[in-house]
Amino acid sequence: MLTGPTLTGKWNYPTTMWVGPGRIRELPQACRSLGMQRPLLITDAGLADAAMIRAAISGNMAAGLPTGLFAGVKGNPTGANVDAGVAAFKAGKHDGVIAFGGGSALDAAKAVALMVGQDRPLWDFEDVGDNADRVNVAGMAPVVAVPTTSGTGSEVGRASVITNEDSHEKKIIFHPRMLPGLVIADPELTVGLPPHITAATGIDAFIHCFEAYCAPGFHPMAEGIALEGMRLCKDYLPRAYRDGTDIEARSRMLAAASMGAAAFQKGLGGVHALAHPIGAVYDTHHGLTNAVLLPYVMQHNKPAIAARMALLARVLDLPGADYDAVFRWVLAFRSELGIPNSLAEIKVPLDRAAEIGRMAEADPSAGGNPCPVDAAALEAIFRKAVAGDLS
Known part of the structure; x- marks a missing residue:
């Protein structure tokens, strides 16, 4: 495994990032640093049975952090995907989100973390005008983001792109606090792409x-x-x-x-x-x-x-x-x-x-x-x- 100062660091712009090969093993510490005790790992359907997902959940379990799994995210995530994720979060009495996967999974997971504490529909938080002021910030769940592709950069973004299936439109859902609290950027997770x-x-x-x-x-x-x-x-x-x-x-x-x-x-x-x-x-x-x-x-x-x-x-x-x-x-x-x-x-x-x-x-x-x-x-x-x- 290639290591050294050129591959490993701890970055704080635009959010805290733990960077380097093998750092996914620090997922339990990352969750605890944001106050999580029962996180929900959200990913897309294609990664549901992946070895990296199983390893992340078992690592958390071994560290005393029971972790649920929601993998109902499409390649272009929809409002229905977000609603289902919110239902899974509430049913499992979870207290935080691990956004794990490519841009679609990260976007959906961030939207779930936003919506678990809201009493308005998702589309009320579209990035238009002062809609972000409608958000009940206290109800938002913390997010650890774990990207497995090198594309959207959603792990350091303050928005999610979600498809409204009724209107066939992609909507940008935004709030500054949607920025994940911590990112684990482990290149070993992208090797299988x-x-x-x-x-x-x-x-x-x-x-x-x-x-x-x-x-x-x-x-x-x-x-x-x-x-x-x-x-x-x-x-x-x-x-x-x-x-x-x-x-x-x-x-x-x-x-x-x-x-x-x-x-x-x-x-x-x-x-x-x-x-x-x-x-x-x-x-x-x-x-x-x-x-x-x-x-x-x-x-x-x-x-x-x-x-x-x-x-x-x-x-x-x-x-x-x-x-x-x-x-x-x-x-x-x-x-x-x-x-x-x-x-x-x-x-x-x-x-x-x-x-x-x-x-x-x-x-x-x-x-x-x-x-x-x-x-x-x-x-x-x-x-x-x-x-x-x-x-």
Whole structure:
């Protein structure tokens, strides 16, 4: 096992993070540090029988922390998933949540921890206006987050993306206290990710950084984090993709994912504005959808972002220092990681193009796009992405 100062640390930005190989063994201490005595481990259906889940629960049990399991989370978590998790939390008389898995599991678990003490419906806490003021903070449960993918960075996020199945919309549920109290970032937990999931989640981390870097506004701290996050993705994602047991690459990608989520406090943009409704309507993988969309949104935004690409090209050590150098590299990077070029290749049709455009315009991420976008502009980008038209 590779260890040493380059892989292990204790970080406190944006929340406390225990970082390094093997640190999942400290889960009982993490739970106790947040006052938990009967935690509920929440994960997705695909991890329900995984050895890492069994080991985490048995480790807690051995340490005197009886731990329940709720694995009823879909790849695109729904309000019904959250409701079922709340019911399991209350039935088991639990006092805290272990959010364990990829972005979907983490998002659902954070929403469960929010909702266990609320008397309003989940959608009343959508990230609109002052809705967060409605939250009964005293009723929220503490959260230990354990990411098993390197993509969304939800382990350091203050929001959850949850699908409203009635309206087929992805809603962003937000409160500052949704930020987990402690994160265990153990790269050994990501070793089993298959290459295609490694690629899709890893490019999601890159896109968080890219959209944050390009978003308008003054936030040099977020921009600095975003630039380094993109460099880590360029250098280490291909390594993790080629060799899933490369612990150094896995650790760097976990860092890049958390950095992306920290950076996008500055904003996101058209990639996420489109990916959210596409995922809600067609149940596509979020990271893969983002990866396909990126160059199409870049082309639309070229007039507004071209000047910023010179610095990014230097950070990425590209042969050239302009927009075209970055754009060519993005296309090559996607190809190297086996990302399809068009939405049609992941079975997204044009049948609801106008609706996707309207839903994307209403998504909060649209407001951070470098070029102002409306439903018509977003529909046009969507149509090009389905067709594979990069003109």
